[in-house]
Amino acid sequence: MTAYLDAVRRYAVFSGRSSRSQFWFYHLTLLGLAVAGFIIDIAISGGSEPQPLISALIVIGHYIPSLAIIVRRLHDANLSGWLVLLCLLPGIGVIAFIVFGCLAPTPGPNRFDPSHSTGSQSATDGQTGASQAAGASAVERIEKLASLRASGAINDGEFERMKADVLGKTEQGNG
Structure with missing residues (x-):
């Protein structure tokens, strides 16, 4: 219902x-x-x-x-x-x-809903729409973004923007 x-x-x-x-x-x-x-x-x-x-x-x-x-x-x-x-x-x-x-659903984000996250992941970065595991390192987050790009869920421009955002947050946390 x-x-x-x-x-x-x-x-x-x-x-x-x-x-x-x-x-x-x-x-x-x-x-x-x-x-x-x-x-x-x-x-x-x-x-x-x-x-x-x-x-x-x-x-x-x-x-x-x-x-x-x-x-x-x-x-x-x-x-x-x-x-x-x-x-x-x-x-x-x-x-x-x-x-x-x-039809089978697309796991994680896709071109119609980039902020969609699966049950095993939490969207910790709502601004970029990247689904990231809680507490993941910058390398793990960039690897996740690379897999999203490889699967076609995000394009090269989105990948570069999200990667820069991840790296920027890492530098802020260390600086």
């Missing part, structure tokens, strides 16, 4: 990341709401053919948050949010939706 509430709070936020569990729990809750709306539609119709009034309002009301959470899910996999347009195509839209929900 918290995944659903988080997605509703971030109604039109197309930046940042959403995990697989947030994606699937949100859509599972939305499915439950749509089914409940359809049951209400059946009750309102009194036995005749139901008109999907309530269930349609529920689905339409969740259209933008659904697109936003799919975009954030794509960002979590380090993919462009514009791929969400594949979900709108007849036939392959459902397949794209399922694939996007199952």
Whole structure:
């Protein structure tokens, strides 16, 4: 339920990341709401053919948050949010939706959320967005930045800026 509430709070936020569990729990809750709306539609119709009034309002009301959470899910996999347009195509839209929900996340920072840190790391340098282990030496931090550059998570310019920042803090601490 918290995944659903988080997605509703971030109604039109197309930046940042959403995990697989947030994606699937949100859509599972939305499915439950749509089914409940359809049951209400059946009750309102009194036995005749139901008109999907309530269930349609529920689905339409969740259209933008659904697109936003799919975009954030794509960002979590380090993919462009514009791929969400594949979900709108007849036939392959459902397949794209399922694939996007199952994509593996990018560990640590990526181009859409450079300040993202994994559970085993703490972001001690929020200004540069480098994820660093607590108490790591300057060499360890620079090695971590080098691995981020090698994986493509940061570019050469970001690497040089973050490295200079690490070295500057080291000199300040020793001086």
